[in-house]
Amino acid sequence: MSWELLLWLLALCALLLLVVQLLRFLWADGDLTLLWAEWQGRRPEWELTDMVVWVTGASSGIGEELAYQLSKLGVSLVLSARRVHELERVKRRCLENSNLKEKDILVLPLDLTDIGSHEAATKAVLQEFGRIDILVNNGGVSQRSLCMDTSLDVYRKLIELNYLGTVSLTKRVLPYMIERKQGKIVTVNSLLGIIAAPLSSGYCASKHALRGFFNSLRTELATYPGIIVSNICPGPVQSNIVANSLTGEVTKTVGNGGHQSYKMATSRCVRLMLISMANDLKEVWISEHPILAAAYLWQYMPTWAWWITNKMGKKRIENFKSGVDADSSYFNILKRKRD
Ligand SMILES: NC(=O)c1ccc[n+]([C@@H]2O[C@H](COP(=O)([O-])OP(=O)(O)OC[C@H]3O[C@@H](n4cnc5c(N)ncnc54)[C@H](OP(=O)(O)O)[C@@H]3O)[C@@H](O)[C@H]2O)c1
Numbered sequence: 001m002s003w004e005l006l007l008w009l010l011a012l013c014a015l016l017l018l019v020v021q022l023l024r025f026l027w028a029d030g031d032l033t034l035l036w037a038e039w040q041g042r043r044p045e046w047e048l049t050d051m052v053v054w055v056t057g058a059s060s061g062i063g064e065e066l067a068y069q070l071s072k073l074g075v076s077l078v079l080s081a082r083r084v085h086e087l088e089r090v091k092r093r094c095l096e097n098s099n100l101k102e103k104d105i106l107v108l109p110l111d112l113t114d115i116g117s118h119e120a121a122t123k124a125v126l127q128e129f130g131r132i133d134i135l136v137n138n139g140g141v142s143q144r145s146l147c148m149d150t151s152l153d154v155y156r157k158l159i160e161l162n163y164l165g166t167v168s169l170t171k172r173v174l175p176y177m178i179e180r181k182q183g184k185i186v187t188v189n190s191l192l193g194i195i196a197a198p199l200s201s202g203y204c205a206s207k208h209a210l211r212g213f214f215n216s217l218r219t220e221l222a223t224y225p226g227i228i229v230s231n232i233c234p235g236p237v238q239s240n241i242v243a244n245s246l247t248g249e250v251t252k253t254v255g256n257g258g259h260q261s262y263k264m265a266t267s268r269c270v271r272l273m274l275i276s277m278a279n280d281l282k283e284v285w286i287s288e289h290p291i292l293a294a295a296y297l298w299q300y301m302p303t304w305a306w307w308i309t310n311k312m313g314k315k316r317i318e319n320f321k322s323g324v325d326a327d328s329s330y331f332n333i334l335k336r337k338r339d
Pocket of ligand 1: 080
């Protein structure tokens, strides 16, 4: 074979690869590394069985669905949040739909903002199961309010709950993982921990802070390759997050969750989270377009990202001010894609 022919073949292969990647990207609902892991990587069914998994925010939304999918994998579960009756409901459903027994699920009430209680909570888990293989930092709240209309108490609450609460619990659990030289710390961050959007300045700040903290922590744990620190960054997912979002006042929540149909199904988001855990991925992005495309733009072409975000953001603020669902500026695109 001549050199010329070989070069042409190589160029053709490179072009084909580019086209395949582009097509994969157009249909993606997660970053391409995650989707590769879903196709070729390790299965949660092989990797996560028999683990002790502590999930915060397990009384609703993503944490609740996580409990259901994890229970089917045969793990031992610790379910934490503030509302015990909701946790008991989740536990009952886990027991009904899996082979787990009563002794395999511990309901452990926990307020993430009550950092004084985190040490006792950690000890209670260790007393029950002897170890913590995976800590899923999932509990949190969001925000829907313009900065100028938002009291400082709201910013304080978002940082105390989403950031400091998560850091505090992680600091309690980490020594036991270091002792065993293994464990996974999985934090449900958000694409708003990477990109930014109006109406969520305090939420964005708390999630950006979390990403910085865990990325830095990972570098400190480089001598412990068995301890995996993962950031999970979802876009819009069906849950109660909008209904529970703080408004300008710390005592008031949005109350109405608005449209959910355009958001990713909670079950799909959680399946991708499990794939990430099984494959020890450091950071994953879980979202459909156009939010996923926006994340790639923010990462690789920030100037374009600012231009598009400002355009979409303007509409988002207009919708919010006129009492329409703030996200309806882009949810029509997603709806059209689905129909
Ligand atoms: N859904 C989305 O579109 C989306 C997108 C990106 C990221 N996320 C992230 O996903 C995580 C889960 O949210 P979700 O969407 O499932 O919302 P959700 O349905 O509102 O669930 C939030 C969970 O957090 C718990 N929580 C709230 N305040 C708490 C506190 N002080 N102490 C302990 N637990 C507390 C809630 O339980 P109690 O009220 O019983 O305490 C509930 O179980 C959050 O970190 C959120 O930022 C969600």
